[in-house]
Amino acid sequence: MLNLLEGVLKAVRTGIIVLDAGQRIVFWNDWMAQHSRMEARHVLGRTFGEVFPEMIDGRTHIAVESALRNNFASLLSQTLNKAPFPLYANPADTASDIRIQQAVHVMPLDVASRGRHCLVQITDVSMAVARERKLREMAVELESQTLVDGLTGIANRRRFDLHLEDEFRRAKRNATPVSLVMIDVDYFKDFNDNYGHQRGDDCLIRIGSALSGMLNRARDLVARYGGEEFTVVLPDTDKDGALQVAEAMRAAVEALAIEHAYSGVARHVTISLGVSTLVPELSTTTGSLIHAADRALYQAKRAGRNCVAVYLDGRLR
């Protein structure tokens, strides 16, 4: 009967590891051998830390300790723990280090007369992950239809808010800079008053499309902030990079050569731009980045418009 049970456990199409009270591996099934490329005879008798040195003191290891010491079971979800075990579907994935997506269950196991053990069960959830990615893509596509500015066809204010939140969080985690450009069309009220709202709308559409034409990275975003204001989110971009983009945008709008006989700075439509950059810390909010870009924009207007100003560490340049 015991042989039968062991045979079944070995053959099960899910990963099974059993550890004794000293965290030594006492059982390692065929699925584990196949996907870890480590045969049972090479791991039996060795400790968890010896076999998986990179996992020492990680979530899984702590869960094993908690099962052996406290008698508690733990679940490690794929979403919150990116593939903890070095397990691979096939040799090609091993070579490119693409791990099987895993859900891990760690359970205490009382073995009669041999004391407490710990059962680690690893399930391949790659299929479910792929299904959800597809679902997410479809949801994003649906959502994008309500995140577009009705007039210009570029991102609207809501999309901007969501995107900036996401990028800000990412920048926080990776300690990378994120830049923001605030843009205002110079003397736009005079344009509207003299040429009419129809031409005003056309002007905004052309500016929106000129601005988006300047971006080519997937996570860069230009959005209509409101009225004649636009904004640009530039993740992983430092001050110099953001300045270059802003200056290119200023030149691009000038090159549209939309006639504006009532402008105070030129004979055609121009824009003023304010740039801010920061590497967000734990307590920094998106509000401070927006505020800094607003200040810089104000400075650009005071400096005579049709130019770029940068906000830097509380100072304007």
Add this chain to the structure above:
Amino acid sequence: MFQLTELQHDALVEIFNIGVGQAAAAMSRIVSEEVTMSVPEIAFQSRAEVAHTLGAREGRRICAVAQQFSGAFNTEAFLMFPEEKSLEIVRLMVGQSLSLEELSEMEQEAMSEIGNIILNSCMATLANASGKELQGSLPMYRIGTGNDILGESGKQWDGVVMTLKIDFNIERHHIYGYVAFLLDLPALHDLTQYIDSYLAGVTG
């Protein structure tokens, strides 16, 4: 309804605050952002009262993670959030602002893990304080009204529900949830004993 003395109440609040503090530290490590949690209050209520607090009468949907504990004392423990709050927590933890109306399969599993971390931490400090062993099961994800989850409509039951209000903070979002323990009379008796011996240890 069952009541603790003021001293016992404070001791229990202290024990659970240590527990959720450790859970918050574990969650901070997962998301590499600051997560804080505290237990401002503990109450003892009947199942019907708890279900009512959770909006069962209005049909409000609650998202729960349940675990069984046995040994030092026997209880079924739940972490509960209104459904929309659970969406908020999981998405803050996972870091995606996507607005499907229900938790997906993978998100449900993430929610189960969050519940698992919080419930295990609470019970570990309690077991520590009691000096006794506890055994914990794997978490189960459930969704329904407070009545569905606490099993009001099920068999006759003479126990009480110990509820902890949990104040959960991540990225300046403040979210309230509840941890509930179903305690029958023997469990309640064991619990008071552990609190008393904990107090004796602290003061003696």
